[in-house]
Amino acid sequence: GGGGGAGSSSFNALAAAVTASSMSGEGGSSSSSFGARRDLLHAMMDPSTSSSLREAFEKSPSSAAASYRRAVRHVKRVRVCVSNNENTRILFSMLRVLACNSAEIEHISRLGPYSSGASTAAQRLFGLPVTTGGGPGGGQPSSSSTVRTCRDIRYPLNPHNERRAMELLLVITGRALSKYPTSLAQDNADLLDETAYPKYSNKRNAKLQVRGEKEVLHHFALWARTAIHVIDIILHELAEDRKVDNGGSRATSANKNNEELEFDYVIQAMEDDDDCHFTILRYCSDVLGAVRRDELAKLPY
Secondary structure: OHHHOOOOEOOHHHHHHHHHHOOOOOOOOOHHHHHHHHHHHHHHOOHHHHHHHHHHHHHOHHHHHHHHHHHHHOOOOOOEOOOOOHHHHHHHHHHHHHOOOHHHHHHHHHOOOOOOOOOHHHHHHOOOOOOOOOOOOOOOOOHHHHOOOHHHOOOOOOHHHHHHHHHHHHHHHHHHHHOOOOOHHHHHHHHOOOOOOOOOOHHHHHHHHHHHHHHHHHHHHHHHHHHHHHHHHHHHHHHHHHHHHOOOOOOOOHHHHOHHHOHHHHHHHHHHOOOOOHHHHHHHHHHHHHHHHHHHHHOOO
């Protein structure tokens, strides 16, 4: 029911969204592009899914998108709620893969626990313990940690990919909400009428269930919008720092001097806001904060 504890939203929409996000642009309609996506999915999914996808793609590249949706829909299903649990992490992992461009696909395909000189970033990306040793005698991970699937992308690839992933999440939640005949506000109003919706009736319980689903979708839509805003601030800060590194000067406009364009200010404002859900706050502060630090560390000083 309310609060999203019992309400849940299926992950079916991700299969349909992959055509518009990961398989479009960059010659997405060509057979070579479909082949590249197929190879990536083969490498990152379990054998049963890989087999279904291979059959779908090899039938005909022109009909691969529809076949792909049919293949995946009955294989992968993840339910999420208003919480930061394992399924939430799987959701974000899959979104990051679906939001990959060709360069990012090449990047993650070359990363792995046995790649020579695996960096700390690579270890964090796949949720592996950060080790200082590498190569022979360097303490390789156990065989169980060598299997790579979509759900292993536990850390943002980069700010741009994370932003595209949040845009995809916003599209998915919006599409799902649009399929309901009534809005969340209308559901709340209907439930106040105990004559039309008597307590403990099937009609009222069904309305409560649907309202819970919408609450989950609205939560993740808010999460996506907030994340996009914070990522834009991070990208703006990085652009300003790169400008200084290249011999330029920082912008001195009123907007630049406005504290609202600073990451630390926004995070503090979120912490002071009692209505800000703690899962969104922790994601923006901890996850996006770590991405910001990593990107700043790449800049020459």
